[in-house]
Amino acid sequence: MTDRKKIAAIVTTYFENSHADLIVSKFLKGFPNGSDLIEPKVDIVSLYMDQVHSDDIGLELAKKNGIDVYPSIRGCLTLKHPSPGHWPTSPSWEEGSLAVDGVLIIAEHGDYSGNERQRRMYPRRFLFEQVCGVISTSGKTIPVFNDKHLSYDWNDALWMYQRANFLNIPFMAGSSLPLVNRDPVLEHPVGTDIEESLVLGYFNSYLYGLDSYGFHGLEAMQCMVERRKGGETGIAAVQCIEGYDIWENGSKGYWPRELANEAERIVRNKESGEMENNCKNPALFILEYVDGFRAYTLMLDAHIKEFAYAARVAGHMESTSFNTHEMDHPFSYLCQNIQEMFITGTPQYPVERTLLITGALEALMESKYKGHIRIETPHLNISYKPYNTPPVLPFTVD
Template identity: 55%
Template sequence: MTQRKKIAAIITTFYPASHADVIVTKFVEGFPTDEGLLHPKVDIVSMYMDQIHQNDIGLALAERNDIPVYPSIRQALCLEGNELAVDGVLSIGEHGDYAWNEKEQHLYPRRYFFEQIAGILATSGRSIPVFNDKHLSYNWYDAKWMYDRARKLNIPFMAGSSVPLFWRDPWLEHNLETNLEEALVLSYGGLDAYGYHAFEALQAMVERREGGETGIASVQCLEGEDVWQAGNEGVWSRDLAEAAILVGETKEGNMEELCKEPVVFLITYNDGLEATILHLRGFANEWSYASRVEGEIQATGMRGCGPPYPHFSYLSLNIQEMFLTGIPQYPVERTLLVSGGLEALLDSRYRNHVRLETPHLNVTYQAYEDAPIRPTNLFPSGPSKGV
């Protein structure tokens, strides 16, 4: 019998509904999906927690399942020995008591986590798959360092958001080489945490356009009345916004009356594609997407779900597949580009909403041909809803 892969979980903190909970718990107890509760094919054999939350549940989970919790990342990967002793790493640097900077970015230790992991891999002479939750880093220098370090060490590397794996209603996935003319995502929540999710949802759609991904030429963030004025002037498409509203989850009423603090991210790609992320806190309750393809509008609502947070099951199943095969399910370049793009947008906001040229974001890549593991229904059902 083939030995099961041994996985280390490197975590900032672990409390109910934290990312550690909605990912690591599933790797231990199973993945609730529309098709049933799927049992893990790999084993969590060690954990490192940077902080113990006052409502911690990680220690109890570890104790119930005989998973040792180590005081360092090195020990978690070496299992008390002196050499690498695991076959994959979950690096979950999300949530916890970490500082914010003046641009309202949460300063999570994702580079530090990856630097420790990569150091152990480099000295062991063996590369194993690593998953980094959400964006690579809050700054481009660290994000690009992580990407380059992974390439140098031949680390199978995945990262990113669960939102591209949400249920879609109506179903929409652009074919490769789609003639995409413009695109928009309707968003909500904080600009760092949820702005990132919106950007990755956008990128997962537009990367499939004709010619593949070409990188980002410039960005600009606008706020308040300037958002509505830009819409009136055609800087962003009100037609696409209305299409996204129709398929999305929003409050009833007029977006301009209900959203008191609108924010818009304006993104110009190197091939000329114009894309928009419209943040409407107080009006939008979920992400939705709209695009114009050869003159026709195509739109979809992106549906997540509360407990047991099954969208993280599909994210985790894709991570597990990489652990088993050594092949990422989708390109990490997507998350690299979004990491840098989000930082540039928050820089624009901090610098009084100026338009910023972004020649450093010349990230080019091709989208996947074979679809990742994800829901095929329009809405969660069965175990995905806790039934």
């Protein structure tokens, strides 16, 4: 049907259970909804892959669905294959013009270098910059979704945000975690008097595991606390603590152990015993917000395989767990929200959330690298308002 939106998919690599598979494949096959599939209302019409995995499934899926695979992002957005001869000065070269209605950028997974701060350097800015190049010369704008955080580098992340604003690009980013089932259902009303909060999360203890999973822990926190009284004001300082010092500081009241115990109570997927005995090198993220609010993300390298949130609200504790067990389920709701932005041209939730936690994660990994020092973050003085109209969620918000 000619009135369906045409979407370009820009991915780093495409193998089974990669983020490209968990997102792009759903736009091809349908969005899981229990035992059924919800038929997508938009069409993937082009694909660019930065790297071809040894167990690649993207090329075959593209062929099966009649999708052209392009050697460049320019081609993927203009639907123009490069001409023979000298690129791009051949007499037969056609630059092309913007020919799609939306872009998926999925730069998660792939063979990319890490740096000394244990951060995997996925080329998110480069991919986005190439997309913006085509948009900027087209005379029109289209929505863009960027999977997970904006960049490993704050300057690149800020550039992406500012470039999107300059070009009036409807821009949405982040992961599936804020969109999964919560048990029990908890969505703070806007303006809730949250006194302090903690997210209990996990990470796989490979070299770059804290970088990858730490984003999820921060995002689980931010999607809840951005709804606090006064709205989001930004983050003034952060600190990362690791190992035994976490438990020692907890016993001294430096962070709210009772909130960690409450979050642990509602986690289903956990080992027997105590978290301090089961974990070898956990990490604690301490967040000091501009308005004086404090939040904590306790990332465990064992003991649990789940994320949970606990907060003190008006003198009592509220808590919920994030159900990420069924891999298809959370990505289904992420895809439905991306699709809604492609159709309406309006992001489902503020990209400033992702910008803020992108910067917080960079500063926290810097704190870890520099011996767990407290780092002030005046550049994260980022204010924004949370959504009032809920995005597509697997639960009902009163």
